[in-house]
Amino acid sequence: MSGSTATVRTTYRDALREALRDALARDERVFLMGEDVGRYGGTYAVSKGLLAEFGEERVRDTPLSESGFVGAGIGAALNGMLPIVEVMTCNFSLLALDQIVNNAATLRHMSGGQFGVPVVIRMATGAGRQLAAQHSHSFEGWYAHVPGIRILTPATLEDARGMLWTALMDPDPVIIFENALLYNLEGELAAGAGPVDIDKAAVRRSGEALTLVTYGGSLGKTLAAADVLAEQGIAAEVIDLRTLRPLDMPTVLTSLAKTHRMVIVDEGWKSGSLSAEIMARVMEEAFYDLDAPVARVCGVEVPIPYPKHLEDAAIPQVAGIVEAALRTLSHHV
Amino acid sequence: MSGSTATVRTTYRDALREALRDALARDERVFLMGEDVGRYGGTYAVSKGLLAEFGEERVRDTPLSESGFVGAGIGAALNGMLPIVEVMTCNFSLLALDQIVNNAATLRHMSGGQFGVPVVIRMATGAGRQLAAQHSHSFEGWYAHVPGIRILTPATLEDARGMLWTALMDPDPVIIFENALLYNLEGELAAGAGPVDIDKAAVRRSGEALTLVTYGGSLGKTLAAADVLAEQGIAAEVIDLRTLRPLDMPTVLTSLAKTHRMVIVDEGWKSGSLSAEIMARVMEEAFYDLDAPVARVCGVEVPIPYPKHLEDAAIPQVAGIVEAALRTLSHHV
């Protein structure tokens, strides 16, 4: 939005906080609600300082009642507010899933279009911190199955800063999945950075040899894999989906039409993962563009184990992505 | 199991009841628990009469507390029982999903193999009865994403009669999805029908022109579509997956190796559906067998509307399956 080219050094966490602060300041209908968002400062310190700035009405600590406060966020949205509900991590969101699927995603349709639910639900997602089986889920791809909700996965500082407001302006429920490994991500952000679109996938790196499709926490690893491939003279294009529902297939297919080969990287358990859906869409919409079967690098189908070496083996890593890319390139038509 | 060829006329509902009765009689560790399974006789009359036969300890009505009684079933299984928990319909199962994913599916692994959860959870699934958005979900494909649980979808009288005991003997959690439209299905069942395997997909009709893959409530429509195709001289092979997790891909791929063309029929919302996973597996394992892209006929991405004409339009129908098959056959290599 700003024409300036000045940048500030910041983190994903701070960018998220800036977005929250901005939203709270912009519109009195906005409030933030969730477990320990206030006094504690947010489990990941995202909302630190906001309680002092906006008061406890608008930065509202909740009891441990996921279904209750997510449902309350939906109700408040129906009744004129623009709530931002933080579910500490997606691991606990299953407790609120009925409210999300049977109320938030469904009310507009069931009411014949009379009511909308402009709620934004934020949650941390992903493995990689040795938190073991119950605290390492990646459910964003799973949520992307449900019509009536939009699923966002900011992977960059720009998107951490910019997606929230656009999501709040969406008249329908939006869930933002923040990969917990990204909170400490550091980098430069345009000084005037503000809202960004939430409709398009982004080409994060350009290339002709093959297309690597990913999102969220796996973007960094995928870009690193592209670096490794580049050292071998292979130019991989890297697409960050940004929004998992609705999928921006045109951007994905445009790249495929150029490269004819694709690898999808996605931390979720392989079977029924988001990668499967993209493979299915490619099958349906661009089968004859393919010079090799689309491959995927996914989470292994195991509850995430605690020890680092096993956890590392359970989720996508740079070496595995490179290997899948090379295998894909080795197919001859 | 029996060598006899005598059959009895029965229904899917009665076959399920026979299976429950048999299980309750066979092993004192077995009990049935759920909302209105006892006095009411079961919402779909599946358990009618069992309370009188086995008493209220073993045919146990529960309060409306899905998370509570599903969790209790898991706990009882950990503590030596073989519980059959009925969640009235999959629509309400989201309330119990945390227990299923974070406890039932995870405890064996988290405990390093010390504990297993031999619970069987039964639920009705599917649309087609004008019950509108909140009561018409098809979540079986969604559940199939989760490692550590087995997903069964009996589509025939044999499987309605035979899957339960095998599921109970499985040392891990098994969820049985009964498509509610099947309860009245009538037909002949072998007089001595008993347990069946739950590992293999079944070829329900043999053919060479293309493979139709489906399961559960869509099997009937798919067979009907095969009839229509047969009238046009097209021999479709129909595969009933039977078990959605783990998928029996060998049976699917054997058929594909013969027909080279495939259509998947699945009532779940298209994006992220089970059909996507099968397309992904075909892409990975049998790409070069394909003479045309695999197609799918799925639920439209909309909460199921109440009026019949809209509901019919929202879920797979015979005409749509035939059309998809013809389109697939029209591709030339």
Next chain:
Amino acid sequence: MNDAADRVGLLREMLRIRRFEEKCAELYSAGKIRGFLHLYIGEEAVATGVMQSLLPEDAVLATYREHGHALARGIPATAVMAEMYGKYEGCSRGRGGSMHIFDARTRFYGGNAIVGGGLPLAAGFGLADRMMRRPRVTACFFGEGAVAEGEFHEALNLASLWQLPVLFLCENNLYAMGTALPRSEANTDLCEKARSYRMPAQPVDGMDVEAVMAATKRAVSEVRAGGGPQFLEYRTYRFRAHSMFDPELYRDKQEVEEWKKRCPIAGYVARLEAAGILDGQQLAALEAGVAKEIAAAVAYAEAGSWEPVEQLTRDVCAAGAA
């Protein structure tokens, strides 16, 4: 409640519901209404008495057994009946059917078919009103079966903790499908349970429309004045089966007959007659008016149209399907 016209008005409201429901049962048998159908017959005094106590700016949330609430709240019988048919002219454009009546004009937010699913929403409604300093209340209906659900617990605690302007209105008809209350609650004193959340709670004779109105009016005014949420338990009974599929194996005919003697309509007719406010002729006139309204509703629904199948994915999201 001294005004004769008001009292006759209450009777008329209850009659409207009763006759509407009877017609629905008929139309269900005729295949005009499909899916699940849950009738409110026997419980008419509750919705009638409650709605009289609310203002237009208040919000109402109900369950799948909500035709009575919809009518009493002022949604035209025509639009409700068209919804039952699934017609485009229905109040939810036909998308919802019997279990999902919605109406923005009267702030009627459903029609929720997940037991307990409306309770957290109600807390959110109250939170919004409180944050915006609006003197509104939210009335949330649910059956006694919902009390066992975790969402009951979470919502009551939130509402009380944050002192939200919400009325939790429990329609205790003694059964959840086939499950009698003592088979689902260790403690069948539901008011005591509600009080354990530090919320005022009061049992009300749900078969007496004036008692319902009196108790609810008092609660509404306290809630509106900022006194925090309240819980009301209306003791009532459904005279019919749970839904059209229920063989009613779980309760005695005898018990049903006993409760029918306490019919909220027959009892009120007798009371108004004894008070000299109503005579046979007036009652017949009331019935005739109601019959006319119902007939018009059926005619409206019959004459309604089916939404074009091309619009199937409309209203999944505000701007087309996602």
Next chain:
Amino acid sequence: MNDAADRVGLLREMLRIRRFEEKCAELYSAGKIRGFLHLYIGEEAVATGVMQSLLPEDAVLATYREHGHALARGIPATAVMAEMYGKYEGCSRGRGGSMHIFDARTRFYGGNAIVGGGLPLAAGFGLADRMMRRPRVTACFFGEGAVAEGEFHEALNLASLWQLPVLFLCENNLYAMGTALPRSEANTDLCEKARSYRMPAQPVDGMDVEAVMAATKRAVSEVRAGGGPQFLEYRTYRFRAHSMFDPELYRDKQEVEEWKKRCPIAGYVARLEAAGILDGQQLAALEAGVAKEIAAAVAYAEAGSWEPVEQLTRDVCAAGAA
């Protein structure tokens, strides 16, 4: 509780936990233990007193703050420490880590990191025992923060309704992460809440190991005798942060210091000394024994092995991955 040896034994158990936890904090800083680590320092009297009241055939369910429970239940410190390291020799084969201690031999069923997630399981344990007519009890620990969760409500009702042999053991340390009880419960009298399920409930001084033991023993024997479930609220305090990431913005240093004066270990040492049961030399000997045990545990963990990565998908299902 008159036997001097028993009393010294209680002290030793508490000391084992305290020193174990202190060592864990150290090892966490050294990067040997990873993930989330929740220490039990300050609350040792609870697990110690409770475990003394249980029989080997009873079952125990705990939370992510369960090292103390595991040790007090009799899982060797070696196996627990190896689990913290994620070593193959850990009691959960390293798969679980700090939050997921499991042990079949002592019937220790975790180690559940979903707040409230163990409560329905406990009801199921009790149901199994009741159906099989086994004179066992199930002890289910949870924090006061879990009381707001719907599963608390559902599980307490089920257990009471069905009169299951379950002990609901609430460790009320006043905070759930940074949320003080009055900010999460409209009614902070947790025993009153439990009683609303028609369940006997009793507050216990959780800083006094003998009080814990006395109250728990009585409850256990009543539950075992078939009296139905009971609720015990242990009033205690965690001296450390919630986890290793917590800057503790939400409570006064002052408050922490006040509670530390009630340290369950220091207080008990003083009591035993006053009773002439313990002197400085004996205490030093105790400490030395404990130090040796902890050192052995660390050595065992250090010497442990990493599970081969080829076994990654083992134990997803009984017979390989599904």
